Each structure stands twice: as C-alpha cells, then as structure tokens.
Amino acid sequence: MTEGAMMADEGGEESGPFASNGNKKTEDHDEELESIKRVTGEDGVSYETLEDAEAGNKIQAVCPMVVASREVKEKKKVISFTTTGLKDVYLWIDIFGFAVLDSHGKVTRSVPYPMLASWMIDNDLFQVQLVNKKGKQKVYTYLTGYHTAVKIKNRLWEYIDLYLKHPKAVEALQSFCQAIEEGNVVSTDLLKEGIPLDKEAFIDESLTKAKKIPLGTNKDGTPKKPAKAKAAATSSKSPSKDTQNLARAEAELRTLREALQKALEERDEAKEKCEGLDAQLELLQLESKGGGDGGEGASAKAKQLEEEAKQLKEDLEFSVRERDNLSKQLENAMERMQSMESGDAGNTQQEVLHYQQEAQQLAALMEEQHSIIDDLVKAKSDLEEQVAQEKGGRQQAEAIAEAATNEAASAIAEAQAAGEQMQGEQMQVVALGAGAILEGCEGLRRDLATVRSEAEALSTAVPLMSAFALRQLSDFMASGAFASMRDAMERYKRECKLRKQLYNQLIELRGNIRVFCRVRPLFGKEIEEEEEDVTRFPEEDEITVLASDGSYSRAKTYEFDKVFGPDSSQTVVFQEVAPLIASVLDGYNFCIFAYGQTGSGKTHTMEGPRDDPGVNTRAIAELFRLAEERGEDYEINVSASVLEIYNEQLRDLLVRDNSKKLEAKLAKDGSVHVPGLTAMKVGTPQDIVKVMEVASKNRAVSATNMNEHSSRSHAMLSVSVMCRNRISKQEHRGKLHLVDLAGSERVGKSEATGARLKEAQAINKSLSSLGDVIQALSAKKGHVPFRNSKLTYVLQDSLGGHSKVLMFVQASPAGSNTSETRCSLDFAARARNVELGQAKQNTVRYGDGGDNGHAKH
Numbered sequence: 001m002t003e004g005a006m007m008a009d010e011g012g013e014e015s016g017p018f019a020s021n022g023n024k025k026t027e028d029h030d031e032e033l034e035s036i037k038r039v040t041g042e043d044g045v046s047y048e049t050l051e052d053a054e055a056g057n058k059i060q061a062v063c064p065m066v067v068a069s070r071e072v073k074e075k076k077k078v079i080s081f082t083t084t085g086l087k088d089v090y091l092w093i094d095i096f097g098f099a100v101l102d103s104h105g106k107v108t109r110s111v112p113y114p115m116l117a118s119w120m121i122d123n124d125l126f127q128v129q130l131v132n133k134k135g136k137q138k139v140y141t142y143l144t145g146y147h148t149a150v151k152i153k154n155r156l157w158e159y160i161d162l163y164l165k166h167p168k169a170v171e172a173l174q175s176f177c178q179a180i181e182e183g184n185v186v187s188t189d190l191l192k193e194g195i196p197l198d199k200e201a202f203i204d205e206s207l208t209k210a211k212k213i214p215l216g217t218n219k220d221g222t223p224k225k226p227a228k229a230k231a232a233a234t235s236s237k238s239p240s241k242d243t244q245n246l247a248r249a250e251a252e253l254r255t256l257r258e259a260l261q262k263a264l265e266e267r268d269e270a271k272e273k274c275e276g277l278d279a280q281l282e283l284l285q286l287e288s289k290g291g292g293d294g295g296e297g298a299s300a301k302a303k304q305l306e307e308e309a310k311q312l313k314e315d316l317e318f319s320v321r322e323r324d325n326l327s328k329q330l331e332n333a334m335e336r337m338q339s340m341e342s343g344d345a346g347n348t349q350q351e352v353l354h355y356q357q358e359a360q361q362l363a364a365l366m367e368e369q370h371s372i373i374d375d376l377v378k379a380k381s382d383l384e385e386q387v388a389q390e391k392g393g394r395q396q397a398e399a400i401a402e403a404a405t406n407e408a409a410s411a412i413a414e415a416q417a418a419g420e421q422m423q424g425e426q427m428q429v430v431a432l433g434a435g436a437i438l439e440g441c442e443g444l445r446r447d448l449a450t451v452r453s454e455a456e457a458l459s460t461a462v463p464l465m466s467a468f469a470l471r472q473l474s475d476f477m478a479s480g481a482f483a484s485m486r487d488a489m490e491r492y493k494r495e496c497k498l499r500k501q502l503y504n505q506l507i508e509l510r511g512n513i514r515v516f517c518r519v520r521p522l523f524g525k526e527i528e529e530e531e532e533d534v535t536r537f538p539e540e541d542e543i544t545v546l547a548s549d550g551s552y553s554r555a556k557t558y559e560f561d562k563v564f565g566p567d568s569s570q571t572v573v574f575q576e577v578a579p580l581i582a583s584v585l586d587g588y589n590f591c592i593f594a595y596g597q598t599g600s601g602k603t604h605t606m607e608g609p610r611d612d613p614g615v616n617t618r619a620i621a622e623l624f625r626l627a628e629e630r631g632e633d634y635e636i637n638v639s640a641s642v643l644e645i646y647n648e649q650l651r652d653l654l655v656r657d658n659s660k661k662l663e664a665k666l667a668k669d670g671s672v673h674v675p676g677l678t679a680m681k682v683g684t685p686q687d688i689v690k691v692m693e694v695a696s697k698n699r700a701v702s703a704t705n706m707n708e709h710s711s712r713s714h715a716m717l718s719v720s721v722m723c724r725n726r727i728s729k730q731e732h733r734g735k736l737h738l739v740d741l742a743g744s745e746r747v748g749k750s751e752a753t754g755a756r757l758k759e760a761q762a763i764n765k766s767l768s769s770l771g772d773v774i775q776a777l778s779a780k781k782g783h784v785p786f787r788n789s790k791l792t793y794v795l796q797d798s799l800g801g802h803s804k805v806l807m808f809v810q811a812s813p814a815g816s817n818t819s820e821t822r823c824s825l826d827f828a829a830r831a832r833n834v835e836l837g838q839a840k841q842n843t844v845r846y847g848d849g850g851d852n853g854h855a856k857h
C-alpha cells in the first residue's frame with residue numbers, strides 16, 4: 001500500500017485521500033497533499049473537479065500520474081499512446097501518484113504513489129479505484145456521456161505526456177515497469193486477499209477487468225462470492241469467532257507494521273549510504289580527471305567504490321520491493337479488518353455492480369450513438385464526395401458549354417458568311433433547275449407520243465393474238481398432252497390421299513393420340529378493340545402463333561393431325577371425325593375431348609349451337625347412320641349418361657337431385673364404371689338432343705350462372721353402344737366419351753378467393769394431373785398417375801386402356817391470348833406424341849353368356 005496511507009493510519013491522522021506519514025522527509029508531501037485535497041474533494045479525484053478547476057483557469061489542477069496502455073498485455077510498454085477513438089479502446093491505467101499542474105497545464109509538483117489505484121475507461125464508463133482517507137480502497141465509477149468520455153480520455157493522454165516529461169514521474173514509471181518485469185506487481189484489487197501475483201496473473205486480472213467482468217476474482221480465476229453474501233455468511237458466525245478473527249488480524253497487522261518499519265529504516269539507511277558513496281565517487285572521478293601521480297590509484301579506488309555503490313543500489317532496490325510487498329500485505333490485512341468491522345466492502349461491491357449495470361446500458365446506448373455518428377460521418381463524407389464530383393462535373397459541363405457556345409458562335413459566323421455566298425449560288429441553281437424541268441417536260445411529251453402510238457398498234461394486235469391463243473388452246477386440249485397432265489394431277493391427289501391413309505393407319509397401329517387443332521374467329525369485343533390475329537396457317541395442318549403484337553419475332557409453328565382455321569364450319573370439322581366413329585360400333589372405345597382456355601370454343605366444337613350442332617350430336621347421328629347402313633343383320637343399343645366433375649366431385653347430370661355422391665370404380669378388365677350413374681336409352685339422333693337438354697337443365701340448377709359454371713367444371717357425355725351381329729352372334733361393346741374440359745387458363749391462377757379459389761384449385765389439380773398422365777404416357781413410364789384426380793381416374797380406360805383418343809385443342813386467335821394459346825398448343829403437341837398402343841376391340845359372343853344388360857333405361 002502507499003507510504004502515505006500507511007503512515008496516516010499509524011499517526012492516527014488523516015489528510016484527505018492520501019494520508020501523510022508524518023515523516024520529516026515527506027513533510028513537503030503533506031503540504032502538497034493538502035493543496036491537492038482542495039481540488040480533489042473528499043472522495044478522491046473526480047473529473048468534474050478537474051473540469052471546474054480548469055474552467056476557472058485560476059487555481060492549480062491536479063491530475064493523476066498514470067501509466068496506461070491500450071493493450072493491457074503491453075502494459076510495460078508505456079511509450080506509444082496514440083488515440084484512435086474510444087469505441088474499441090479498453091484502457092487500463094495505473095496511477096502512480098498525482099501531478100500538480102498550473103493553469104497552463106505545466107507540471108509544477110508531483111507526488112508519486114506507485115500502485116495507488118487503477119483507472120479504467122471503457123467507452124463511457126470511467127472507473128477509479130482510490131484509497132479513501134481511512135486508507136480503505138474504494139471504487140468510484142463515473143458514468144459520462146460520449147463527449148465527456150472523449151475529453152477524459154484525451155486529458156489522460158495529456159497527463160501521460162506531461163507525466164513522462166517529468167523526471168520524477170519517469171523515475172517512478174521506470175521502477176514500476178521494472179516491478180512488472182520482475183513479476184512483483186500486486187494488483188490493487190487483489191490486495192484484499194493479500195496474494196502477491198506473478199506477472200501473468202496480473203495481466204490476466206487486468207484483462208478480466210478490461211472485459212468488464214465484475215471486479216474481483218479468486219486466485220484460480222473463479223468469480224469471488226459477492227461481498228454481501230460474504231457479509232451475510234460472516235454475520236451468521238458466532239461473535240466470539242469474529243473477535244478471535246479480529247484479534248488475529250490485529251496481531252498480523254502489528255507484525256507487518258513492524259516488518260515494514262524495519263524495511264523502511266533499512267531502506268533509508270541504504271539510501272543514505274548510497275548518497276554518501278555517490279558523493280565520494282563524484283569526488284574521485286573529478287580527481288582522476290584532474291590527472292597527476294595519484295591518478296591511477298584514485299581511479300582504481302573509484303572503480304571499487306563504483307562497484308560498492310552498484311551493490312548498494314541493488315540492495316536498495318531489493319528493499320524497496322520488499323517494502324512494497326509488505327505494504328501490500330499490510331493493506332490486505334487492514335482491508336480484512338475493515339470488512340469485518342463494517343459491511344462497506346459489500347456496499348462497495350454492490351455499488352460497483354450497480355454502476356457496471358448502468359454502464360452496460362449506457363455502453364449499449366453509446367454503441368447506438370456511435371453507429372449513428374458513424375453513419376452521419378459517412379453520409380457527410382459521401383456528400384462531400386458528391387459535392388466534389390458535382391463540382392468537377394459542373395466545371396466540365398461549363399467547359400463543354402463554353403466550347404459549344406464558341407463553336408456555335410463561329411458556326412453562326414460561318415453560316416452567315418456562307419449564307420451570303422449561297423444567295424448568289426442559289427439563284428444560279430434555281431435557274432439551272434428551271435432549265436432542267438423544262439427539258440424534262442419536253443422528254444415526257446415525247447414519251448407520251450410514243451406510248452400513244454404503241455397503244456394504237458396493240459389495240460389492233462390483241463384481237464388477233466387472242467384468236468391465235470384460243471386456237472392453240474383448243475389444239476392442246478384435243479391433244480394427248482392435256483390428258484396426260486390431267487392424269488398426273490389426279491394421280492398426285494390420289495397419292496396424297498393414300499399417304500394420308502397410310503399415315504392414319506400408322507397412327508392407328510401406334511395408337512397415337514390424334515390431335516385436331518381448331519381456331520375460333522375473333523369475335524365482338526376483340527374485333528371492336530382491334531385485337532391482333534396472331535394465328536397463321538402456313539401449310540395444311542400447320543399453325544403458326546405469332547408474338548402478341550402480330551410480329552414474327554417469337555413465331556412458333558405447330559403441326560397437328562388436322563388444323564381448322566376460323567372459317568372451318570362444324571360440318572367440315574366433323575367430316576374429319578366421322579371416319580373414327582365407326583370403330584365404336586366395332587367395339588372400340590373412343591374418347592374425344594376438347595382442351596383449351598375459356599372462350600376458345602370447346603363447347604362450340606363439342607356441343608355447338610342448336611341450329612349448328614357440334615361433335616356430340618353429329619357423332620351420335622353418325623352412329624345411327626352407320627347402324628342403319630349395316631342393315632337388319634345388326635341389333636344396336638345406344639345409351640347415354642352425362643357426368644360432371646366439379647370441385648373434384650362427380651355429379652349425375654341426368655337426375656334432378658344430384659346430391660348423391662358418386663364414385664368411379666375400376667373394373668378388373670380395366671374399364672371404369674360409375675355405379676349409380678344414370679344411363680338413358682337413346683333410340684334416335686333426336687333423343688341425344690333431349691339428353692343434352694336434361695343435362696343442361698340439371699347443371700343450371702346447381703349454378704347461378706350457367707356459362708360461368710360450364711367454364712369451371714368438366715362435362716362428360718358417355719355413349720355406350722352395343723352392336724350385335726345376329727348372324728355371327730358377335731357382340732361389340734364400344735364406348736364413346738365426349739368430354740368438354742374446364743378452361744385451362746385457370747391453371748396457376750391464384751388471385752381467386754373463397755369458392756372461386758376452391759374451383760380454381762380443383763381445375764388446377766385435375767388439368768395438371770391430366771398433363772402428368774400425358775407426360776407419363778409419352779415417356780412410356782411404368783406408373784401413370786391416373787389416381788391423382790377424378791378426371792384422370794374417370795378417363796383411365798380411355799387414356800390408358802387401348803382406346804382411341806382424339807383431342808381437340810381449341811385456340812383463340814386474339815393477341816391478348818397469345819401466351820394461353822401457346823400453352824394449349826404446347827400441351828397438345830406433347831399429347832400428340834403419346835402412343836397408347838393399338839386399340840382393343842371389346843367383342844364377345846352373346847350366345848356364350850356375355851352380359852347384355854349394361855344399359856339402364
């Protein structure tokens with residue numbers, strides 16, 4: 001502990017935070033301390049006091065003499081003190097004493113007190129550990145604002161500089177550094193424990209503090225018990241034990257004081273000796289410099305004395321260190337006694353903890369402020385940069401503008417000069433031009449006369465030439481050449497037809513899905529809004545879709561089995577379907593479905609208007625026509641059912657109450673049945689119209705808006721045909737599915753909410769499942785996901801079960817529908833690649849127990 005503190009205790013006197021020892025050698029010290037006291041206040045040095053002192057600029061200021069290092073580990077290196085902002089600086093400062101400054105900041109006196117206390121600055125936390133006037137160690141924590149912290153820090157650097165300039169301070173500092181080197185430094189904080197630390201432990205302890213861990217750790221580095229708890233534990237002990245402890249501590253203290261006193265005496269003695277020897281040495285050196293006979297002897301003596309002095313100095317240093325150790329032990333003993341007398345230590349500890357908490361909060365705030373300041377600084381520099389750039393740019397622009405102005409001026413001048421010259425030249429040009437025009441007119445007049453005479457010649461030649469041509473033509477037609485040309489043309493047509501037939505046969509064999517594309521005409525609103533028609537038909541059975549603006553930039557051409565343009569009538573379309581219908585009578589399953597976005601004409605193609613029916617009615621009429629053609633030998637039974645798939649539920653559209661739940665079932669032979677679905681017997685083509693009407697009515701019952709509803713559900717008209725050959729006793733059972741799918745553009749659209757969202761999701765699910773099924777079929781995958789939706793499940797025996805399939809891909813020609821049209825055509829192109837395999841005929845001999853009653857009436 002400090003000399004001063006110890007002596008104050010001894011003498012029973014107290015003189016401020018740093019007590020005097022009453023020793024005559026330190027009398028001056030006492031005075032100095034008194035003067036310090038005036039500005040330091042009762043509790044020790046506080047920044048505010050210094051500030052006040054300086055603000056008045058009258059009285060002397062007191063500052064701590066410190067050694068500090070930004071890196072605690074480099075504590076011994078006290079030379080470089082550069083400041084780089086507070087943020088990342090953990091500053092550990094040890095006070096060696098106090099320097100007294102005058103109003104100009106000059107050190108007038110210094111009072112070195114090595115190892116008196118420690119200061120720590122961590123951002124806005126400014127902590128001072130001092131020894132109060134009772135010689136008791138106390139921690140004072142000052143929470144400062146950012147700017148104050150900066151000032152304190154800067155001030156400390158100033159103090160350090162001043163301190164280092166002061167010879168006494170340097171001396172103290174050197175001994176301190178040496179003490180650190182030798183590992184004899186005792187942390188002030190750990191003096192309480194009376195444990196002298198080695199250098200490493202000291203550094204570790206310092207680092208712990210720098211990291212803001214509550215003050216005080218045990219020797220092994222574990223956190224100490226809070227003082228309060230300690231106090232509580234102590235209070236629970238019996239009073240006699242406390243008394244014993246106190247007595248023991250007093251005895252220890254006495255012993256230590258004695259030892260210290262002895263050490264001090266030894267030191268003073270050694271110092272005196274040393275000073276005497278120094279004086280002698282000086283004298284001898286002077287003598288030896290002066291020369292003479294005795295020079296050599298004197299010089300030898302001087303050397304010997306120098307050796308002695310050196311030895312004594314070392315002894316002195318050793319005793320100083322010894323004394324310091326003893327001081328520390330003494331301080332520790334005193335501390336322990338005091339903590340037994342009062343709960344002060346606990347209070348201090350609590351105080352420290354409290355301040356540390358507040359400090360942490362403030363540190364967080366500071367952090368925030370720092371980042372704001374950093375942002376502001378950055379913004380400022382950005383702005384400055386911008387301003388500089390703009391300045392540069394403006395200067396450049398001004399230079400360019402000036403150059404342009406100059407150029408313009410010279411151009412104007414040149415233009416004026418040229419203008420004047422041109423006026424004369426222009427006159428000449430005009431005169432020349434007029435001459436040329438006159439000449440041209442002359443030439444034209446001459447040409448006109450020639451043309452007139454030629455026309456007259458021709459008017460007489462043409463009748464003669466046409467008579468000649470007619471004669472030639474009749475000769476040619478009469479000749480064999482014309483006949484052979486006509487033959488060639490007919491042969492070509494036949495070839496084409498044959499090729500088509502062969503192709504169809506190939507399709508038939510492979511079982512490819514046939515794809516017919518039909519483009520509807522632009523209608524009403526689209527014409528009004530002058531929408532672009534983006535479809536072109538470059539070749540037969542080819543369609544090109546242009547970009548939405550009608551350009552060929554992203555044109556894509558598709559080839560299908562048949563392509564019908566907007567002018568194609570229902571009759572023309574059906575002509576292509578009709579040949580396939582016969583297969584139903586022969587016991588084949590045939591599925592025709594229409595795919596496309598809403599309003600692309602699916603219903604028009606499949607159902608069509610009453611006065612111009614579509615595929616459904618025409619197909620059934622064709623069935624009856626073919627049956628009739630087959631004559632008496634055949635017995636034909638036709639029945640129809642209409643199924644709707646709405647929101648992934650099956651509905652029977654031939655009954656009024658369609659609340660009955662229907663489920664599709666897959667039979668062992670791979671055919672799909674819907675148990676409970678009504679099948680109506682159809683005897684004539686007109687009957688199918690009635691069936692359609694019933695279905696339409698029942699569909700309308702469950703929907704507020706029929707048209708809207710039709711776009712959001714799939715409708716499937718299934719016609720079952722039983723055709724018996726009375727002679728061969730063969731029975732063919734064929735099925736014709738006619739499917740009008742929901743609008744495909746709903747796939748992926750999700751803006752809908754509530755009921756619409758549910759519908760959209762259901763359509764999405766079923767059509768994407770259809771896509772997956774098509775994909776799996778075209779990739780010839782082993783597993784085809786028919787079960788993923790009701791639609792694909794119902795179509796399983798058409799798409800996967802040796803059925804013939806025809807797909808109508810419907811397209812809108814409007815530019816606004818380009819992307820939907822492309823999607824539909826891409827989908828159809830994929831479908832066209834699907835090879836379902838050769839269709840299977842369902843034939844039984846009805847006399848052999850085949851089931852006849854598959855139709856319900």
Ligand SMILES: Nc1ncnc2c1ncn2[C@@H]1O[C@H](COP(=O)(O)OP(=O)(O)OP(=O)(O)O)[C@@H](O)[C@H]1O
Pocket residue numbers: 519520521523566596597598599600601602603604605707710711741742743810
């Ligand atoms: N080829 C065509 N010739 C003349 N008009 C047509 C043609 N195709 C469709 N239309 C007309 O276009 C409109 C929309 O056609 P349609 O109702 O058949 O479309 P859709 O694809 O079935 O629509 P949704 O998916 O909503 O049921 C109807 O007024 C229909 O008469």
